[in-house]
Amino acid sequence: xxxxxxxxxxxxxxxxxxxxxxxxxxxxxxxxxxxxxxxxxxxxxxxxxxxxxxxxxxxxxxxxxxxxxxxxxxxxxxxxxxxxxxxxxxxxxxxxxxxxxxxxxxxxxxxxxxxxxxxxxxxxxxxxxxxxxxxxxxxxxxxxxxxxxxxxxxxxxxxxxxxxxxxxxxxxxxxxxxxxxxxxxxxxxxxxxxxxxxxxxxxxxxxxxxxxxxxxxxxxxxxxxxxxxxxxxxxxxxxxxxxxxxxxxxxxxxxxxxxxxxxxxxxxxxxxxxxxxxxxxxxxxxxxxxxxxxxxxxxxxxxxxxxxxxxxxxxxxxxxxxxxxxxxxxxxxxxxxxxxxxxxxxxx
Amino acid sequence: xxxxxxxxxxxxxxxxxxxxxxxxxxxxxxxxxxxxxxxxxxxxxxxxxxxxxxxxxxxxxxxxxxxxxxxxxxxxxxxxxxxxxxxxxxxxxxxxxxxxxxxxxxxxxxxxxxxxxxxxxxxxxxxxxxxxxxxxxxxxxxxxxxxxxxxxxxxxxxxxxxxxxxxxxxxxxxxxxxxxxxxxxxxxxxxxxxxxxxxxxxxxxxxxxxxxxxxxxxxxxxxxxxxxxxxxxxxxxxxxxxxxxxxxxxxxxxxxxxxxxxxxxxxxxxxxxxxxxxxxxxxxxxxxxxxxxxxxxxxxxxxxxxxxxxxxxxxxxxxxxxxxxxxxxxxxxxxxxxxxxxxxxxxx
Numbered sequence: 001x002x003x004x005x006x007x008x009x010x011x012x013x014x015x016x017x018x019x020x021x022x023x024x025x026x027x028x029x030x031x032x033x034x035x036x037x038x039x040x041x042x043x044x045x046x047x048x049x050x051x052x053x054x055x056x057x058x059x060x061x062x063x064x065x066x067x068x069x070x071x072x073x074x075x076x077x078x079x080x081x082x083x084x085x086x087x088x089x090x091x092x093x094x095x096x097x098x099x100x101x102x103x104x105x106x107x108x109x110x111x112x113x114x115x116x117x118x119x120x121x122x123x124x125x126x127x128x129x130x131x132x133x134x135x136x137x138x139x140x141x142x143x144x145x146x147x148x149x150x151x152x153x154x155x156x157x158x159x160x161x162x163x164x165x166x167x168x169x170x171x172x173x174x175x176x177x178x179x180x181x182x183x184x185x186x187x188x189x190x191x192x193x194x195x196x197x198x199x200x201x202x203x204x205x206x207x208x209x210x211x212x213x214x215x216x217x218x219x220x221x222x223x224x225x226x227x228x229x230x231x232x233x234x235x236x237x238x239x240x241x242x243x244x245x246x247x248x249x250x251x252x253x254x255x256x257x258x259x260x261x262x263x264x265x266x267x268x269x270x271x272x273x274x275x276x277x278x279x280x281x282x283x284x285x286x287x288x289x290x291x292x293x294x295x296x297x298x299x300x301x302x303x304x305x306x307x308x309x310x311x312x313x314x315x316x317x318x319x320x321x322x323x324x325x326x327x328x329x330x331x332x333x334x335x336x337x338x339x340x341x342x343x344x345x346x347x348x
Numbered sequence: 349x350x351x352x353x354x355x356x357x358x359x360x361x362x363x364x365x366x367x368x369x370x371x372x373x374x375x376x377x378x379x380x381x382x383x384x385x386x387x388x389x390x391x392x393x394x395x396x397x398x399x400x401x402x403x404x405x406x407x408x409x410x411x412x413x414x415x416x417x418x419x420x421x422x423x424x425x426x427x428x429x430x431x432x433x434x435x436x437x438x439x440x441x442x443x444x445x446x447x448x449x450x451x452x453x454x455x456x457x458x459x460x461x462x463x464x465x466x467x468x469x470x471x472x473x474x475x476x477x478x479x480x481x482x483x484x485x486x487x488x489x490x491x492x493x494x495x496x497x498x499x500x501x502x503x504x505x506x507x508x509x510x511x512x513x514x515x516x517x518x519x520x521x522x523x524x525x526x527x528x529x530x531x532x533x534x535x536x537x538x539x540x541x542x543x544x545x546x547x548x549x550x551x552x553x554x555x556x557x558x559x560x561x562x563x564x565x566x567x568x569x570x571x572x573x574x575x576x577x578x579x580x581x582x583x584x585x586x587x588x589x590x591x592x593x594x595x596x597x598x599x600x601x602x603x604x605x606x607x608x609x610x611x612x613x614x615x616x617x618x619x620x621x622x623x624x625x626x627x628x629x630x631x632x633x634x635x636x637x638x639x640x641x642x643x644x645x646x647x648x649x650x651x652x653x654x655x656x657x658x659x660x661x662x663x664x665x666x667x668x669x670x671x672x673x674x675x676x677x678x679x680x681x682x683x684x685x686x687x688x689x690x691x692x693x694x695x696x
Binding site: 016017018019020021022023024030033034037038041042043051052054056057059061063064065066067068069100101103104105106107108109110111112113114115117118121122124125128129135136137138139140141142143144146147148149152154156158160345346 | 364365366367368369370371372378381382385386389390391399400402404405407409411412413414415416417448449451452453454455456457458459460461462463465466469470472473476477483484485486487488489490491492494495496497500502504506508693694
């Protein structure tokens with residue numbers, strides 16, 4: 001479903017309503033499903049966070065779960081196994097915690113080649129090994145043909161957070177500098193280009209990688225001056241910034257000229273008519289950092305390989321609350337909304 | 349697939365091999381898939397436990413994940429939402445831990461009525477509330493029609509274990525008394541009877557319920573004398589006992605006359621030709637308890653509603669290692685194996 005289709009097909013919220021593919025986008029429909037159906041049913045007063053903090057005695061445990069349904073399962077720069085490991089590690093890192101263990105739940109379709117399961121599991125192990133975060137427990141279910149499209153993976157992780165550290169979506173402050181750790185939109189365009197029916201080979205590789213060491217460096221450098229961290233996965237940078245701006249009651253202004261987008265990625269976005277700000281990332285983060293610490297954090301980020309291309313891309317303003325704008329190349333300003341529906345289904 | 353079909357169709361282990369429905373049974377095929385494919389690829393030296401213990405400083409965190417694909421999603425005595433909550437709570441309790449938080453990952457099929465999602469989520473919340481274990485984080489993915497059969501749920505939980513407590517599959521000792529907390533085989537037969545095409549209404553209800561308070565009572569009563577705990581889900585009591593006997597290098601002898609099976613459940617098993625020892629449970633546990641503590645533990649279990657029908661059903665012997673036998677009603681002895689393949693697909 002294109003953005004426009006989604007915009008012109010608003011969904012009534014009533015008892016005959018059905019779940020749409022767009023509800024899985026990480027955009028506005030997803031936010032509504034969470035706000036109107038899932039969170040109230042769970043008795044939650046607020047938004048379900050991607051990662052929660054659970055106090056166990058004096059220890060802060062960060063806990064996060066994520067399902068992966070990406071298609072195709074193997075794409076340039078990764079596969080569903082490494083993506084699942086890195087994705088969950090990153091969700092934990094975004095709350096300022098050091099990930100310590102992962103669980104792995106497989107849903108397998110009857111008829112899946114065992115060799116493919118072995119390949120995916122080997123990739124899980126390699127990603128977990130590279131990140132230094134072991135898979136300690138798991139579950140495997142098999143359903144009949146047609147009950148799953150091959151393999152789905154749900155990873156859950158636990159991490160430990162040091163006292164005094166609390167990056168949170170609610171802690172963005174006017175004046176904060178918006179940092180991004182690397183070029184955006186690579187993951188979504190890599191997966192899209194790997195879908196055979198699109199018929200182009202772009203040479204674009206997913207940015208899937210773990211970011212917990214980068215986060216550790218940032219927190220070591222500036223501690224509580226790192227106000228918020230977010231990995232802009234489904235829905236891209238646009239959704240992540242809208243969520244942060246809304247949660248903190250601030251505005252954000254981005255500078256389009258400063259946004260790092262690799263040349264081939266920008267070209268592929270242009271061909272397909274998608275905005276790189278709406279495309280999923282799996283290996284870069286957004287940070288909102290107090291202005292007096294921003295330069296130091298940026299310099300520290302650039303000393304790590306996964307932060308080598310980090311840059312400052314905008315500022316937090318004092319309102320209107322929830323408003324994200326982009327100063328464009330030609331000097332005008334446009335409002336940057338979340339996607340309403342689904343731009344790229346099954347991107348992660 | 350019936351047990352017999354599975355027995356007469358051994359699966360070659362080679363690169364043309366495919367995942368079979370029987371690999372999801374919790375029986376011998378599943379054990380082989382874990383042993384031959386998943387565990388080696390993850391670099392594991394042993395068996396992946398259903399729940400792992402992760403040390404965080406001086407705190408022992410117990411961590412467990414489980415996917416739920418039960419069909420139908422609503423059955424007498426429960427539904428996929430409450431089943432997922434209780435199932436994960438029970439996996440954590442079986443390692444002697446007190447569950448403190450759950451995560452909830454949904455896989456939804458495009459077209460699912462939102463009302464059904466609300467009903468399932470309300471059931472998740474009710475089960476979590478009744479157990480006193482909150483759902484603190486989650487994830488929702490939507491896939492196109494045919495990519496999932498309606499709704500699948502993956503729950504993951506964390507719990508905290510008191511020092512000095514360590515019930516483990518490896519700690520069964522010769523002489524231990526085998527206790528079971530209640531009537532067996534109700535869950536599997538309830539789900540089976542709810543499948544319309546079987547066309548019988550048995551009045552049987554699933555035993556799905558949380559067992560962590562029962563475990564707390566048992567550990568409070570006898571501490572480390574509770575050597576092993578297991579909830580006999582997929583593969584039933586037979587698989588659970590075979591796993592325990594193998595992990596501890598002991599034999600187990602069950603007394604068939606002592607096994608609690610409700611009358612309607614026994615009748616339904618007889619009609620369908622299945623052994624209640626192979627049928628899934630979701631609300632009873634097996635405990636291996638040191639003989640000098642068994643009576644005290646049994647008395648304590650019976651004081652709780654979920655343990656009211658607890659009884660002693662057998663003894664641990666000193667070998668042959670891994671051998672489970674049943675002394676039958678007529679006084680003969682038969683070997684009780686794991687199921688090889690799948691008896692009841694998608695039972696949980």
